[in-house]
Amino acid sequence: MTTESTDELLVQGLEELYYTEQKLLDALDTLADQTDHEEVSQGFAEHREETEQHVERLEKVFEEIGEEPQRREERVVDALIQEHEAFAGENDGEVLDRYNISTGQKTEHYEIAMYGNVTSLAGKLGHDEAADILEETLREEEAALDELSEAGEQFDRQQVAGD
Template identity: 40%
Template sequence: MSITSLEELFVHDLSDVYNAEKQLTKALPKMARAATNPNLIEAFKLHLEETQGQIERLDQVVESIEGLRLKRMKCHAMEGLVEEAKELIDSVEKGEVLDAGLIGGAQKVEHYEIAAYGTLTALAKKLGYTEAAKLLHETLEEEKSTDEKLTQIAGE
């Protein structure tokens, strides 16, 4: 695939993060079931609801830009992060060590999403997609907040 413009890069990155969020909606329930810390379990459940809202917000981003269509693609970065979490769940006994690993894995996901939404927000602004930039920034702030919550849980 050859990307030759900021618009094409924006569509590519938006399509990528859309798939990433879809993958995450399948992974978060598994992570919640594997966790033992009640605050971590609750954080995963809340983030699942938030992620579903973020997918709806991505749909709004697409609707806000005339003629924009997402590409069908797989986010390989999220696929790898989800696979790492699955391997951790399969190989570490339930308890404090697994919870710590799940927090680390979830923070890797959040940092990936923070980078993705930061880039998308900047691209949307540069392209003059004002409504899209506002929506994407909203999600960026949610991702930062989730990362902070995970850090707090790790310190308990």
């Protein structure tokens, strides 16, 4: 993939995020349905609603920079989803619940890196409104990671106390 400019790099990053967020809509439904731990399941369902807003914001960002929203395949998110499907096909119960939390954390870390990069690029290229929109989503992704990390810690404490 040859990229001629930083502007193109920004657009490619946005296209990858657009793809990622749309793929995660279905994945979050799956995580919510598969997770027996009520609070964690509810957290996935709530983050799905937030992810719908992220898709809408990305569409607004494309508009702000004068580009049509397009998706660019992102192999990392595809691999995360495939890895989860394989694990979920062979496991259930508490092990799957904890794995789902871990999968959510991996995904959030990846999204934070992606949003951090495009937010910085948008700002450097003078797309201030786009950068502000992206920054808002970046903060929400960081908050989602914090919530998942706390859920993982609580889950682990409950499992240790139950053993």
